[in-house]
Amino acid sequence: MISSIAELIADRIGTMPAGERRAAQTLVASYPMIGLKTVAEFSAAAGVSSPTILRFVSRLGFQNYPEFQSSLQDELAAQLQSPATRTLIAPSPGGGTAPPMLEATLDNMRETFKHLSDRQLADIAGRLADRRGKTFLIGGRFTDPLARYMAAHLAVIQSDVFHLAGQESMWRDRLIDMGKRDVLVIFDIRRYQESLARFAEKAHQRGVQIVLFTDQWLSPIARFARHVIAGRTAVPSAWDSSAALFVVAETLIGAVTRQLEAEGARRIREMEDLR
Amino acid sequence: MISSIAELIADRIGTMPAGERRAAQTLVASYPMIGLKTVAEFSAAAGVSSPTILRFVSRLGFQNYPEFQSSLQDELAAQLQSPATRTLIAPSPGGGTAPPMLEATLDNMRETFKHLSDRQLADIAGRLADRRGKTFLIGGRFTDPLARYMAAHLAVIQSDVFHLAGQESMWRDRLIDMGKRDVLVIFDIRRYQESLARFAEKAHQRGVQIVLFTDQWLSPIARFARHVIAGRTAVPSAWDSSAALFVVAETLIGAVTRQLEAEGARRIREMEDLR
DNA sequence: CAAAATACGTAACATACGGTACAGCGCTCC
DNA sequence: GGAGCGCTGTACCGTATGTTACGTATTTTG
Known part of the structure; x- marks a missing residue:
């Protein structure tokens, strides 16, 4: 079950080419703020070109950039409304080695x-x-x-x-x-x-x-x-x-x-x- | 000391005309998400026209709408990065250096x-x-x-x-x-x-x-x-x-x-x- | 080692977004 | 009751944004 974009990225980052992976890493590093800015700012922060950012969000399954941003905003809104949900480190049961x-x-x-x-x-x-x-x-x-x-x-x-x-x-x-x-x-x-x-x-x-x-x-x-x-x-x-x-x-x-x-x-x- | 936009609004909402006040109320109601969307969406949600939103933002002291949005984003980012800060409004009393x-x-x-x-x-x-x-x-x-x-x-x-x-x-x-x-x-x-x-x-x-x-x-x-x-x-x-x-x-x-x-x-x- | 496939960036494009001028309307105060 | 002021919305404009097409570089595969 994939419920957040962060998880989506973690799931697919392995299949991404270098440039898009850098975009993914940049987004995850200061999640989700950079995703709320413009494509130009995002691309500059990641050190790639604008089209790479667009290909990146496209690979995540979004039709266009605004749709991607809306999704991020919805996620943020849900997170803000229920502070309890911020139970850091999802107590993921399957847990690999890290947890x-x-x-x-x-x-x-x-x-x-x-x-x-x-x-x-x-x-x-x-x-x-x-x-x-x-x-x-x-x-x-x-x-x-x-x-x-x-x-x-x-x-x-x-x-x-x-x-x-x-x-x-x-x-x-x-x-x-x-x-x-x-x-x-x-x-x-x-x-x-x-x-x-x-x-x-x-x-x-x-x-x-x-x-x-x-x-x-x-x-x-x-x-x-x-x-x-x-x-x-x-x-x-x-x-x-x-x-x-x-x-x-x-x-x-x-x-x-x-x-x-x-x-x-x-x-x-x-x-x-x-x- | 005014540190957040929400406080800024509470401070000035009394001096605002009706239209702008509706904008303010709409923003506070689902703070701060609506402020991250476009002017058009904001105005629709508030039931006023776009220029009213822009005048509202201007009255808050921002030069333009993007500047207002950036400020909201910064605020959000700060909030997200220190989840502890929110609950620790009153930090443990005895608090030495370690805790x-x-x-x-x-x-x-x-x-x-x-x-x-x-x-x-x-x-x-x-x-x-x-x-x-x-x-x-x-x-x-x-x-x-x-x-x-x-x-x-x-x-x-x-x-x-x-x-x-x-x-x-x-x-x-x-x-x-x-x-x-x-x-x-x-x-x-x-x-x-x-x-x-x-x-x-x-x-x-x-x-x-x-x-x-x-x-x-x-x-x-x-x-x-x-x-x-x-x-x-x-x-x-x-x-x-x-x-x-x-x-x-x-x-x-x-x-x-x-x-x-x-x-x-x-x-x-x-x-x-x-x- | 050659050839194909893939990925990346440059540059041009269209759109939609923020911004502004202006006119209409209501409200208030003489 | 009339004149002035202020608020609001409509309509339009310039621009910055997302988007796309194409050529080049890089990697992968046979």
């Missing part, structure tokens, strides 16, 4: 934040925003990208942010630069990496404040950590999900940014100038 | 997947699992970690997966290795990077299949992409959120893994042995 995966991920996030108090987040953000020391970030085999992501953002708003990459010997030697005013952010989920644990222990001995992102079973590093963020990772997949930790990371980035607003704004402006 | 951020992120994910059909995901997964060619991944300043994350997983279950890192000159030269059987996964959100666009164009010319992860405004690379994944990125923070794209990436990783189950399992076993 259960997404549902599990959303649940993970809710659970993760449920066990994470505002105060704890504020504490950590405060620690990261405290500019008397340096910030080091490192992750495991699959979580290192999260460390990179966080480092990329933090480095924009403050100095002395370092992502520890490369071979173990490389970052192990950076220990001498670390002291009790510094913060070490570690990402470590199953299967926990010994090398990280060794590193964390040594850093801890030097008085470094450790912020640990781990899963709900807690990496052994937790015993050395000052702050532990335990994210849910279970999803119906062969892999664990780091999405919840990713969102916590983004939240922290946002909080730190807010705290460093004044200084951060100046830094960003300077950076822009340097380009 | 709104989390809510927005969850909404982003739901919206992102809403516009992403199972079939499209399956298509992309199939392409990534097709082992006749190589897979290259690359990202922008803040999204490159996502490319790394995906590469780290894909590389475990199949060969010929390469993350393009380092200086532009480094990966630009890898173009010679790319052909029409290969897949290039690009992450590019605002502010879009020119270097990536150049790279994508050249890869496209070589017949490489491009899978693009971008935001809802679509990176210019979309014109070269065979598959476009448009994720929502808006959150109450100084930064855009890549969390939705991250979840899509994890979903794809899971789907590809499932498709390569047999081969992948063997590979993983071999890898374990190698340790």
Whole structure:
């Protein structure tokens, strides 16, 4: 049963030539607003010519463009009248691979934040925003990208942010630069990496404040950590999900940014100038 | 403060002559759909003549009818994009920094997947699992970690997966290795990077299949992409959120893994042995 | 590798849309 | 009761819009 134009597009996008597919993607990307504008605007947004747009709506089964627009408007009207219908993500029963995966991920996030108090987040953000020391970030085999992501953002708003990459010997030697005013952010989920644990222990001995992102079973590093963020990772997949930790990371980035607003704004402006 | 056209009308309907008032009432009655139709339809519905509609629109402060329609559309678009905003007129009282951020992120994910059909995901997964060619991944300043994350997983279950890192000159030269059987996964959100666009164009010319992860405004690379994944990125923070794209990436990783189950399992076993 | 089929964009076309001038009508206020 | 003002609709105009035909480029197939 196809009830919306969006579904219609999803159903037929596979059979469309490149140009029309771009039209379809553009429409879906900001659905349905672009479809309400003129053919010229639509074609410009999609980067194709007007006739391609018309062929596109024709392939969807409409006689002409106005008829297509009317259909979109009717759909919109129905949607607006019953806000309840906006039950995002149609609980499509047949559901392929995506829905259960997404549902599990959303649940993970809710659970993760449920066990994470505002105060704890504020504490950590405060620690990261405290500019008397340096910030080091490192992750495991699959979580290192999260460390990179966080480092990329933090480095924009403050100095002395370092992502520890490369071979173990490389970052192990950076220990001498670390002291009790510094913060070490570690990402470590199953299967926990010994090398990280060794590193964390040594850093801890030097008085470094450790912020640990781990899963709900807690990496052994937790015993050395000052702050532990335990994210849910279970999803119906062969892999664990780091999405919840990713969102916590983004939240922290946002909080730190807010705290460093004044200084951060100046830094960003300077950076822009340097380009 | 007047923020919507509906309020504007309520504010001025008292000063309007009879005909225009009927126009106003008709518009408010089925707001805002009638305003998106033609002047003729509007006038017929209101039972007045076309010029009366135009005078009505003019009295609201618009230069012409299209400008009025655009304004209505913008309003609608804003309303559609943040379903939460409507119900959150009075946000949770205690509200620290986390909840709104989390809510927005969850909404982003739901919206992102809403516009992403199972079939499209399956298509992309199939392409990534097709082992006749190589897979290259690359990202922008803040999204490159996502490319790394995906590469780290894909590389475990199949060969010929390469993350393009380092200086532009480094990966630009890898173009010679790319052909029409290969897949290039690009992450590019605002502010879009020119270097990536150049790279994508050249890869496209070589017949490489491009899978693009971008935001809802679509990176210019979309014109070269065979598959476009448009994720929502808006959150109450100084930064855009890549969390939705991250979840899509994890979903794809899971789907590809499932498709390569047999081969992948063997590979993983071999890898374990190698340790 | 050749040939056919398909898809795409340019350019010309017709229509219908928004806009405007003008005349008729009703209303109000001397 | 008459004169003035203002609102409304009819009729017409210019134009921007949707539409179509055709030539070229690209891909697919034998």
